[in-house]
Amino acid sequence: METIPKNEEPTVAPPVERLAYSVQEAADMLGVHYFSVYRLIQRGKLKTCHALRGKILVPRTELLKLLETDLR
Amino acid sequence: MNYYERPTPLQEQANREAMQHFTEHLNQFKTNCGALHGIECNLSATANDALKSALLVPGRVIQTDDGTQWQHDVDLSNVTSVCHRHTAAGVEFAVVECLPLNSREIKETLNSGHNVREVLQAFTSDQRQVLSLWKEDVKAHVREHLGEKYPRQDMGIVVESFEIKMARAISETRMHAQSQNRGIRI
16 A cells, blocks of 8 residues: 655745845835935945845845844 | 937837826825925025014923933924024024934034024035935836836936936026025015
């Protein structure tokens, strides 16, 4: 008698943590409008890196720092 | 590339496509330029309202994250307001931002001083810098988008046209605000 093989659960790759996010993505993570993110950047609350020919990227560490500061 | 030349049919097509792709960004940008324009045009009236409020009505208390307590005078937007507090040197005014993040609110003093008009002018000047930052970022996104859709094609003229549109939105509001403050109609 053949044994019915158990359905193997599909392996889900762990989500890759990105190093940096666009302003729109950062706004979604913080739960604010992206104009507010530009304002946080302008006054130095969020440090950015300019990669890919001038596109503003917000490092993940900066977002976490802001959220952690915010939770204190 | 000579930008005084007419765009090629491919550049015109790319421009139409990019305009469609970035419509939301452009509309949001224009809306925020308009909001800043409103604040600049009503600067004197807002300053007077804040002064009156500081002298007459005790407003609700807002405590910023550094522990300073301010009394609310006038709203500038849904996240910023003019506030005041009494100090040994006299009444101090500030533009305070209450920004609700996912976890809780950031409450921060953006600009402050004893002359409410100067505080508002410093605030609007900072907001212009924010708009410039936004403009440069959108320009970079447009450049990237066109680079992916039209590889090895010169789309500089299309990127330039986006920059001009956004710069015009900023400068139109500035010119209008300046003329309003001087009582000149244009």
